[in-house]
Amino acid sequence: MRQTETELAQVLRTGPFHLALRTALSVRGLPLQRVQHHLAHRGVKLGVTSLSYWQQGVRRPRRAESLRAVRALEEVLALPDGSLLRLLRDGDAPGEGDRPAGRSYRSLMEASGSVERLLAAMESPVDGGLHTVGHQERVRIGARRELAGRTSRHVVRAHRDGVDRYLAVHRGDPGCDPSRIAVRALENCRTGRVRWDGEAGVLVAELLFDTRLRSGETYLFGYGFDDGTGGASGEYVRGFTFGGGQYVLQVGFDEAALPVRCRRFAQASAGAARGARGDLTLTGRHRTVHLVEEGVRPGLIGIDWDWE
Known part of the structure; x- marks a missing residue:
């Protein structure tokens, strides 16, 4: 089935x-x-086999003539x-293959590498075969100033055949108890294995899809985490190991x-300095703030707040 201009515009942004x-x-x-004929007309010699390999992800153009x-x-x-060409630059790292460029969770979130260990224990590949097309996240802060919970509505695209699950990471605030955090599978998925590191306050949940993706x-x-086990919260941070599509974060x-x-x-x-600072205005009746990031890149995005 022929794909649409909208799908093309999206994948040109996300790769x-x-x-x-x-x-x-x-x-x-x-x-x-x-295509080969049109290229030859422009003085470019390229075999059909090379074109086929490029579109399948078997090979990647790197040399000057390519x-x-x-x-x-x-x-x-x-x-x-x-x-x-931008997609080639963004994903160009030794041994990275054809997935979006990324950083390890260790450099993004913590020196201890607890998330990496949990992912490895669940035998997860680095990127899971998916990249984000769009992600809407809602965070709830409770009456005790605690992280009460969060929900996500997530759209992903597979970049290899057979993907049938997603590993969601939840990082609680200091003092949280991951063993008491509830995982909720809300839409088009069900909960699989759940692992946590109590000392680091990190939980990883396996969300099983209803189908295998090509x-x-x-x-x-959609999925969520009911927390409420930690102390006062002063920020919410989302780490992106790979570039992706649109990210929307709302804190209520x-x-x-x-x-x-x-x-x-x-x-x-x-460990880097925080940039792209901007004040956010709390809405009156619904008591929320939000941000929208188009075409996210590897790194951290978040909202912080002062209580006094």
């Missing part, structure tokens, strides 16, 4: 390269032999200048515990 190329070929309705062919492909497929397919699912406060100031921020890593 990976091979999926963007395959989607562009589908939307334009061009067979590989015809990158010249990618520039010509952008013309042939009527794509924005640099859109395919490469390029999208999936929408109990009427008995309202902050005096809220700000958004971004960080390249847990």
